[in-house]
Amino acid sequence: MKVELLVSEWCASCHQSEKIWREVAEEKDIEFAVLDMGQPEGRALVSRLRLKTIPALVIDGELKGIGVQTFAEARAWVAGASARQKAGMQHAGLALSPDNRLFILGAMVYLMLGGLGLVINGALLSGPARPVALHLVTVGFMLMLVYGLGAHMLPRFTGNPILMGVWPWIQMGLVHAGLLAYSAGFLVGVYPVVIAGGALIWLSLLVFTVRIWPVLWPKPRNNGMAIQVHIQPGA
Amino acid sequence: MHKRNRWFVTIALVYGLLGGLVALVHLSAPGLIPGNVARMHGHIMLLGFILMMIYGVALHVLPRFSGNALHSERMANWQLYLANAGLPLMIAGWLTLLNWLVLLGGAIAYSAIVLFGVNMLFTVKPHGPWR
Numbered sequence: 001m002k003v004e005l006l007v008s009e010w011c012a013s014c015h016q017s018e019k020i021w022r023e024v025a026e027e028k029d030i031e032f033a034v035l036d037m038g039q040p041e042g043r044a045l046v047s048r049l050r051l052k053t054i055p056a057l058v059i060d061g062e063l064k065g066i067g068v069q070t071f072a073e074a075r076a077w078v079a080g081a082s083a084r085q086k087a088g089m090q091h092a093g094l095a096l097s098p099d100n101r102l103f104i105l106g107a108m109v110y111l112m113l114g115g116l117g118l119v120i121n122g123a124l125l126s127g128p129a130r131p132v133a134l135h136l137v138t139v140g141f142m143l144m145l146v147y148g149l150g151a152h153m154l155p156r157f158t159g160n161p162i163l164m165g166v167w168p169w170i171q172m173g174l175v176h177a178g179l180l181a182y183s184a185g186f187l188v189g190v191y192p193v194v195i196a197g198g199a200l201i202w203l204s205l206l207v208f209t210v211r212i213w214p215v216l217w218p219k220p221r222n223n224g225m226a227i228q229v230h231i232q233p234g235a
Numbered sequence: 236m237h238k239r240n241r242w243f244v245t246i247a248l249v250y251g252l253l254g255g256l257v258a259l260v261h262l263s264a265p266g267l268i269p270g271n272v273a274r275m276h277g278h279i280m281l282l283g284f285i286l287m288m289i290y291g292v293a294l295h296v297l298p299r300f301s302g303n304a305l306h307s308e309r310m311a312n313w314q315l316y317l318a319n320a321g322l323p324l325m326i327a328g329w330l331t332l333l334n335w336l337v338l339l340g341g342a343i344a345y346s347a348i349v350l351f352g353v354n355m356l357f358t359v360k361p362h363g364p365w366r
Binding site for chain 2 (some may be wrong): 018038039040138142146149150153154157158191194195198199201202205206208209212213219
């Protein structure tokens with residue numbers, strides 16, 4: 001069963017509708033996609049079904065509902081679908097999830113810390129502090145921004161769910177602990193701590209890769225077809 | 236999401252893990268990896284991880300944000316091939332300390348950057364009167 005919810009960033013009730021349907025999608029084994037009417041996939045749906053109101057709910061290509069449904073109504077519409085196996089996979093929403101919000105906040109804090117070198121001597125420091133300042137910017141800022149934005153955007157771009165549960169929090173703990181150990185190790189000159197910090201950062205990237213992989217390359221479903229949610233010319 | 240753009244993101248992740256591994260091995264056993272390892276690590280992370288990630292995401296979102304189709308799919312495909320031919324040559328150059336190989340790889344990687352830049356300029360440029 002393919003359930004498509006047509007929304008827009010500026011529509012307040014769309015956020016509520018999406019929240020309800022995301023919860024239902026966690027319970028039932030349905031192909032769920034949130035389509036933004038500002039993007040080509042959403043516009044194609046608007047044009048095909050001649051929709052004039054959002055949020056609009058389309059099930060297996062047919063318009064089923066307009067406006068925000070209650071949980072009971074939403075569950076009734078997908079009652080025929082089997083229960084979803086609990087795999088910790090979640091579909092991305094319009095708003096940032098708490099873990100992604102914290103990744104982006106962390107990125108900003110590390111950028112300000114790493115950038116301090118510019119104020120101190122006009123460059124990203126020198127001596128043992130230089131690799132610390134460099135990695136506060138590259139790992140602390142760039143990598144954490146990739147974590148936060150990547151985990152938010154890529155599931156929305158592909159329409160595939162991302163591994164959640166404890167995994168984003170493990171990834172976050174590893175990258176913070178790793179960067180702090182790496183920095184402290186360099187500043188006090190204890191290289192085993194630098195290596196341990198580097199290994200923790202690397203493990204955080206491994207966790208991120210494991211979470212993102214099924215978003216990019218979903219497993220084929222029972223009918224042998226990969227989930228193709230977004231209609232895109234040339235795809 | 237276009238398969239090519241998914242490849243860009245996938246390759247970015249692989250380069251990220253590879254670049255991290257190079258740094259870890261170099262820190263643990265200096266001299267085990269020959270050549271200019273610090274420069275290799277820096278470029279694998281920036282050209283391989285960050286830039287490939289930007290390529291994949293930008294090729295997906297910028298046409299959508301600008302309201303236009305991507306100017307040239309063929310240019311974007313060649314960008315994928317050239318970016319992934321250039322960086323391995325640069326890595327080989329640093330491993331063997333052959334500057335001409337680094338230069339050749341750098342020129343190929345740069346041609347991918349130019350293809351991306353030109354493709355995006357034509358995709359994002361406003362059509363008709365300014366609004």
